[in-house]
Amino acid sequence: MKSPLRSRYDVVIVGGGPAGLAAALGARQAGVEHILIVDREIEAGGILNQCIHSGFGLHYFKEELTGPEYAERFIRNVQSDQVEILTDSYVLDISPALQLEIISGGYGHLQLQAQSVVLAMGCRERTRGSIRTPGFRPAGVMTAGLAQKMVNMHGVLPGRRIAILGSGDIGLIMARRLSLEGCDVTGVYELQPHCSGLTRNQVQCLDDFGIPLHLSATVAFIHGRDRVERLTIAPVNHELIPDLSRSWDVACDTLLLSIGLIPENELSTRLRLRMDPATGGPQVTSNLETSLPGVFACGNVLHVHDLVDFVSEESLRAGRFAGEVAIGMRRPSDNISLQAGENIASCVPQSLSPDREQIIYLRVKRPLKNCVLTIGDRYEKSFRMLVPAEMIRLTLAPELLDRYFGEMLKIDVRLREAT
Amino acid sequence: MNSGAEKIVGMSYDVVIIGGGIVGCALARELSRYDLRLALIEKEVEVGFGTSKTNSGIIHSGHHASPDTLKGRLEWAGNQRWSDLARDLKFGFKRIGELLLALQPEDLHYLQLLKKQGEDKGVPGLEIWSPQRIQKEEPNLNRTILQALHAPTAAVINPYEACFGLIECAQQNGAELFCGCPVLAINQTGADFSIQTPQGVFHSRIVLNAAGVFADRVAAMVGAADFKIHCRKGEEYLLDRRLQGIVTRLIFPVPTATSKGVLIIPTVDGPIMVGPTAEEVNNREDLSTSFAGAAKIFAAVHQYCKAISERDTITEFAGLRAVAETNDFVIGPSPVKGFFNVAGIQSPGLTAAPAIATYVTEMLRCEGLKLAEKPVWKAEIDGPFRFARMTQQQRQAAILQDPAFGRIVCRCEAVTEAEVRYAIRHGARTLDGVKFRVRAGMGRCQGGFCTMRVMALLSETLGLPLTEITKRGHGSEVCCPRQDNLSVGDGR
Amino acid sequence: MLEKRRLTCIGCPMSCPLELVIIDGEIREITGNDCKRGEAYARQEYTAPCRMVSTTIACNSGLWPRLPVKTVTAVPKAEVMAVARALHTLEIEAPVQIGQVILDDIAGTGIAVIACRSLPSAPNSK
């Protein structure tokens, strides 16, 4: 076993995906000396290592990169005297006093003290159980992300004739990926009346390959005792209940699920952080600090992002604030609380401070055309089109906020009245 | 374990058990005490893959079934054996007790009847609880419950862990196990049965038929089918850890003619499970779950606990109860001498299994089988380590001894590589086999993260390519090879 | 002849809905794009649609058995499958450096293919 690491760090970052890597950069900018990134995989990069398609980095690097390229650039930027990356190592537990229990392939059992902690554990995929699809339980039903890992990293195929349930981006990306691999992708079935992935992915991943997207439809039964043999597909009514009288069967050997992501918050709940049921992540201040002082969160563990560039931006800030706290600096605490209002599914952060520019990320509940977004009574912005698949990013100038004190601001989106 | 690669020809035994469910495994361990050549033949790739892994995992308190039935007698006898078994075979066991709820005035009478039945059978500790007591002990149950019968003797286990432990102990004491080995035909010549399987022919003087839902078919192979099995399907829904602790005891409604009703089950590992349904089905492989089943279960549960939501489901499954026409266990000699049935083992078959094993052993003794105890018989097995249950000091020590404890394979359940390797050394051949032995893939993400890691370990240890790793045996391969050779075409 | 064409820009995740006004086969107006890339995309997509191809090639001596690669520029849409198929017949030896040119002309398109990551050798291969 290798020689032990330090027993104290200024900032310990849990997760070495794009969020964790950017947080390390941020902490270094704050001027701290000892930063540790811990990741359970054998290399840093997180989910990006398996996302081999291009579409990353347009904002951050002003260049369209593939996932692995984006990750590798970041890892190079992070590598320095101040930052250690500990891979093949798993953070088991964090105590309220910020002691971390880590088990590591290279170092064994470790206990470290951190001045501040950044949570950057990413997210996991929803599985079959969470949608209770009736039928048998054969091999060949798997999440799209697992299939992505199989194909892109392990070099095996999930099957030959593929159906996809859910039109999330991973599902769409996999439809194209498996088509390129010579698999027969029979169709994508989506419960909602609209595609839940980005339109661009619908165009370049489905339309380009002639793969049909069936909206308002779901898998009503999975057939096959050992391996998937067939699916019964049924249209759903406006209450999303399948209409079995209009169902049809599709022959296939694989069903990929792309039905949503859930922030990976086992550690956060064990720490008893205050959670936001709307995002599935912890509640944070405008400094991205959770309800436990000294613990910060960013990236997909905070709320599920669709753009890695926003992950990097958010995480740089989280890392910087965590670094500041580690060396004893404190920004004024927030004095305005922020709440999702009409048509808003979720917003991050959940509180604001008027002392500097604020960045807000939010998602709408349903597709909206020609609408106006308001925050309190002083901010207004018009949008041609808002969809749940795209996270919205807003910046608020301090001047807009200084009038509020100890108040609650609501964010609403309303359709513009016909004039 | 025999991989099926080499054929066994004409191996001969004193006793062959057909079927490696909880009953077959308990029989194997019990009979391994004696000086016998003993084999267990199982159709699936691992033991316990029939009904015994898809049930509620309850060691029933002992008062449910009438003492006039065989299942009623063996239920209470079996119950009392499980704490020792769990200790010796190192599997999880918690005696959490049960509450049987009276929701309607007409149920109150039933509570009294059941209490009396239990007391007559000698089940200790039965008590009727008032609504106030129920509220105090189980505050998340609905306030409309009129009364409840508390039975402290009820317990929970992981039934598949019990199967693995029992068979490992039997093997350690000399029993032989053949998995992936369906019995296809049985011929009798004189006092010898020859049992045909794809792995070869087994000879035996005595055959114990513990083939679960297929027991009547196996009996028919020797013309001993004087009973019929039909299947009663039960669906179960496992819920997210969010609801863990919402009840601390097993919650039962008043039963119906065909089932114990829909239960709330705090499983031995913590998460709550709800189920089962009871539905007659014709197909003996119909393990499908349904919209209707889910609807029934959650509607029923809402009558006693409103906090449980269908949306908390993390996985569901179905199992088949093997029900004989008599609605009781069918245990005893068949019309064919030397061929014994241990069939129709419906609920509470899990609870009763250890008692069934002793009962059958005594029966064989009465039928003239010579049972000489082995001079050395080891009741315990070493049992796997559970990283998740270790203290920090134990973890430190374990990793120093074996660095594979330092690599987490399943994040949801904190399962380490060392545990997966142990499971494979002890017979796991499939993803399900690993999952049911060490819980990798059983947590919230249901294998999203660990599947590839477990597959890689299986592939490395068994020397098979990834594409030959299965979920639960031949035909359930998880992935397939790339087809590059097919696409060379215009590659320049 | 006046013709209107609707396209979705795939230039970035904004997925802007583009509208093209075409007179006698010539683009006269492009609306709906949030940035200049959208305009370029619309012209390209109307005259000669093309796509980036990213896939993996075999690297059996690598830390992972597959190496992600991409075409340096987009290839004509009609050639996408042929490019992928041709790439799938290749194998490369580890170690590989990010940006390393794998082939300088894939499937006769004249377009080069590069490695999207550095891939060290597998720990147990010499």
Ligand SMILES: Cc1cc2nc3c(=O)[nH]c(=O)nc-3n(C[C@H](O)[C@H](O)[C@H](O)COP(=O)(O)OP(=O)(O)OC[C@H]3O[C@@H](n4cnc5c(N)ncnc54)[C@H](O)[C@@H]3O)c2cc1C
């Ligand atoms: C299939 C897919 C396609 C995408 N496509 C695009 C795209 O085209 N363009 C774009 O801009 N964005 C895209 N995204 C979004 C973007 O990639 C993600 O939002 C981003 O990668 C999230 O980064 P993260 O660091 O929060 O999480 P992750 O990348 O998931 O990293 C989390 C890391 O934490 C580690 N970890 C977790 N728990 C522990 C623990 N207890 N101990 C140690 N380590 C731990 C994990 O192993 C992992 O490495 C895509 C995402 C997916 C999944």
Ligand SMILES: Cc1cc2nc3c(=O)[nH]c(=O)nc-3n(C[C@H](O)[C@H](O)[C@H](O)COP(=O)(O)OP(=O)(O)OC[C@H]3O[C@@H](n4cnc5c(N)ncnc54)[C@H](O)[C@@H]3O)c2cc1C
């Ligand atoms: C939903 C449900 C919930 C239940 N809950 C409980 C409970 O909480 N408590 C309780 O006490 N009981 C419960 N039970 C009942 C209990 O599960 C069964 O009584 C018990 O598992 C029966 O065990 P077995 O060994 O007889 O059958 P099985 O486990 O089915 O074993 C029979 C074995 O024989 C094998 N086999 C079949 N044919 C052949 C052949 N030709 N050759 C070789 N092998 C063959 C099968 O593959 C199988 O492994 C429940 C049952 C169900 C369905």
Ligand code: SF4
């Ligand atoms: S026009 Fe510009 S902003 Fe809009 S999708 Fe295209 S590249 Fe993105």
